[in-house]
Amino acid sequence: MRSQLILVEGVPLSDIIAPHWQEIHNFQARPGDVLIATYPKSGTTWLQEMVEMIRHNGDLEKCQQAPIYERIPFIELLQCMPPDAETVNALPSPRYLKTHLPYQLVPSSFWDHNCKVIYLARNARDAATSYYHFDHIAKLHPEPGSWDQYLQRFMSGNVGWGSWYDHVKGFWEEKDKHDMLYLFYEDIKQDPASEIRKIIRFLGKDLPDATIEKIVHCTSFSQMKKNAMANYSTFPKEILDQSQQTFMRKGQVGDWKNLFTVRQNELFEEDYRKKMNQTTLKFKVSI
Ligand code: A3P
Numbered sequence: 001m002r003s004q005l006i007l008v009e010g011v012p013l014s015d016i017i018a019p020h021w022q023e024i025h026n027f028q029a030r031p032g033d034v035l036i037a038t039y040p041k042s043g044t045t046w047l048q049e050m051v052e053m054i055r056h057n058g059d060l061e062k063c064q065q066a067p068i069y070e071r072i073p074f075i076e077l078l079q080c081m082p083p084d085a086e087t088v089n090a091l092p093s094p095r096y097l098k099t100h101l102p103y104q105l106v107p108s109s110f111w112d113h114n115c116k117v118i119y120l121a122r123n124a125r126d127a128a129t130s131y132y133h134f135d136h137i138a139k140l141h142p143e144p145g146s147w148d149q150y151l152q153r154f155m156s157g158n159v160g161w162g163s164w165y166d167h168v169k170g171f172w173e174e175k176d177k178h179d180m181l182y183l184f185y186e187d188i189k190q191d192p193a194s195e196i197r198k199i200i201r202f203l204g205k206d207l208p209d210a211t212i213e214k215i216v217h218c219t220s221f222s223q224m225k226k227n228a229m230a231n232y233s234t235f236p237k238e239i240l241d242q243s244q245q246t247f248m249r250k251g252q253v254g255d256w257k258n259l260f261t262v263r264q265n266e267l268f269e270e271d272y273r274k275k276m277n278q279t280t281l282k283f284k285v286s287i
Contacts, residue, residue: 003140011102011162013076014140020079024101027075027085029109032094034203035117036072039167040100040160041130042122043185046251047199048072049219049230050188051096051118054200058211060218064229072096075107081236100161103170114179118199119171122185123283124164124272125256125265128154132259133249135159137241151264155271165275172281186253186284192216221251254286 005012008021017024029035036051038044048068056062063071070083075097078085088095099106110117122130128151135144141160144150150159157163175182181202188195193216200207207215217223224230225248232240232247240247260268 001139002142004142005158005160009105011105012158012160014160016080016140017076023079023085024076025105025107027078027107027109028089029097029107029113029115030093030095031113031115033110033113033115034094034096035106035110035115036096036098036120037106037117037171038098038100038120039122039127039164041127041134042120043188044098044100044120045230045232045247046185046188046219046224047118047120047183048096048098049224050196050199050215051203053215053218054196054203054205054207055096057207058214058218060214063218064227066229067232067234068230069232069235072098074098074100076100081239102162102167103174111178116202117171117178117180118202119175119180119182120185120188121168121171121182121281121283123253123256123285124154124168125260125268125285126185126253127164129256129259130249131159133245134247137245137247139239139241147259148264151260151268155268165272169276169279169281172279184283186287189253190287192219221248224248225251253284256285 003014003016006015006018008018036044036047045068049063052063052071073083073088076099078088131154132144132147132150135141153159154164157166161167171180172182181198183195183198193212196212196215228234233242
């Protein structure tokens, strides 16, 4: 069974999430909580695993005690599957949490308590490509249809969690008003150690170079792909059917070139310029 999208405050959300909007909106963040915020398919799980390795000072065993979605709960899913709200409430501080909500829908308690936020953005073409593949296996969203249809939906923001353009700009424009670190997938891919150092500093920690090297290694695509506590292989199959394709797909920058036709790329670029012309936010589309 496929879910449909329902507009919540103008943003399309899966109909397994939308009915719980009031509880999500009222989520009670606590001082010290750290929020990982991303548009879907931007490398959220990658960042989560890095943050976990940093939290545990590079101790992989400690990171393997539970699947990543239990170690860093997803606030939109607390009413749908474990860990539930009560479990998350009982977690000791500081809690590490994940959301895909756009800036304007983030529960205000995160801002009220001046929580640290790590935002990770990925270039639109690769995000759209990854999302298209993901929506084949993610039952919480409608069938993706053809790539051409999907690309139109992506460009108009008619996909789960809405417009990529509004999402990345929303956090970018507001980042200086909050305790927020804004990162890019492409930068982590290019120089993971340097981006991991930024996260370590942001979280107020200090780790030796050898630990940073270990974190780079353990969070590489090849290591995470075979790590059952990081690769979503334990996730409920009713929501994520990985029989045809796995969650850990390619993990590359520029895979969009295998999907976009020349014409689609031209139309995408024309539309992109219109939507992104007022912002200073710039992305790499290849490295
Ligand atoms: P692809 O579909 O392009 O392979 P999210 O966690 O936000 O859903 O993002 C998933 C995307 O991040 C997928 O992209 C996935 O393969 C990629 N990813 C996950 N772990 C990664 C890693 N260690 N290095 C690079 N990319 C990773």
